[in-house]
Amino acid sequence: MTMETPLARVRGLGAAGAGAHHWWHERLTAIATLLLLVWLAVSLARLPDLGHATLSDWLRGPLAAAPMLLFVVATFWHLKLGLQVIVEDYVHDEGGKLFWIVLTNFAAILAAALALFAVLRIALTGEAG
Amino acid sequence: MHRNPDRPLSPHLTIWKWGPHMLVSILHRVTGAGLAVFGAAVLVWWLLAVADGPDAYAGFTGWATWKWALLFWVPLTWALWQHTLSGVRHFVMDVGAGYELSANKFWANMTILGALLLTALTWAWILWGRGP
Numbered sequence: 001m002t003m004e005t006p007l008a009r010v011r012g013l014g015a016a017g018a019g020a021h022h023w024w025h026e027r028l029t030a031i032a033t034l035l036l037l038v039w040l041a042v043s044l045a046r047l048p049d050l051g052h053a054t055l056s057d058w059l060r061g062p063l064a065a066a067p068m069l070l071f072v073v074a075t076f077w078h079l080k081l082g083l084q085v086i087v088e089d090y091v092h093d094e095g096g097k098l099f100w101i102v103l104t105n106f107a108a109i110l111a112a113a114l115a116l117f118a119v120l121r122i123a124l125t126g127e128a129g
Numbered sequence: 130m131h132r133n134p135d136r137p138l139s140p141h142l143t144i145w146k147w148g149p150h151m152l153v154s155i156l157h158r159v160t161g162a163g164l165a166v167f168g169a170a171v172l173v174w175w176l177l178a179v180a181d182g183p184d185a186y187a188g189f190t191g192w193a194t195w196k197w198a199l200l201f202w203v204p205l206t207w208a209l210w211q212h213t214l215s216g217v218r219h220f221v222m223d224v225g226a227g228y229e230l231s232a233n234k235f236w237a238n239m240t241i242l243g244a245l246l247l248t249a250l251t252w253a254w255i256l257w258g259r260g261p
Contacts, residue, residue: 027220052187075172079164083165086158111169111173114173114177115177
């Protein structure tokens with residue numbers, strides 16, 4: 001006779017082993033990505049053209065560079081969480097699942113780092129507009 | 130943790146009649162994965178090209194404004210709208226609303242129709258409203 005509750009026996013046995021924080025962060029990053037995407041679309045639409053000079057002048061301003069950095073963080077965070085859920089749902093053997101989770105997470109973080117580096121390079125180097 | 134292969138699996142894709150809610154569910158996942166790979170790749174390329182200078186940026190715009198690149202941009206735009214609308218639908222359902230069969234089906238259909246309509250409007254605006 002065990003005193004363990006049914007909940008305690010199943011806790012952590014889902015495909016991911018955990019979940020509430022993942023689910024919650026997916027929602028938070030979805031809201032952030034959506035708001036910043038609206039900002040990006042409106043900002044790009046308001047530029048006179050999308051040429052190199054116009055874009056780099058624009059991204060040199062703090063009110064463009066800062067939200068763009070946040071956009072990159074929110075987007076890639078959301079994407080990393082989403083891809084991980086797909087792996088957890090479809091890759092059933094533990095070794096393969098770990099491999100794909102690590103691979104998609106590393107790829108997402110590498111791509112985010114490249115994008116952040118690009119924004120900072122535009123914002124911090126070159127002649128001020 | 131091992132899956133016991135003797136455990137019965139609930140009947141899955143084979144026995145259910147397809148409805149719009151099922152289509153929207155899988156479209157949300159497919160468009161999300163597509164955006165995560167292709168959308169993210171083009172975002173990184175775009176930012177790196179701007180950072181790299183006018184020559185690199187010309188390489189990007191040369192590809193991006195190539196007419197056959199529309200076969201990339203239009204599906205990507207549709208995926209973005211579909212994922213956004215079905216994502217908003219997820220938020221509504223997260224608070225426990227919209228599960229009544231008729232409402233659920235109606236809004237599932239609306240995300241599909243809405244995404245197609247907004248994709249058409251977006252491209253009408255890009256091609257004829259704003260100028261290239």
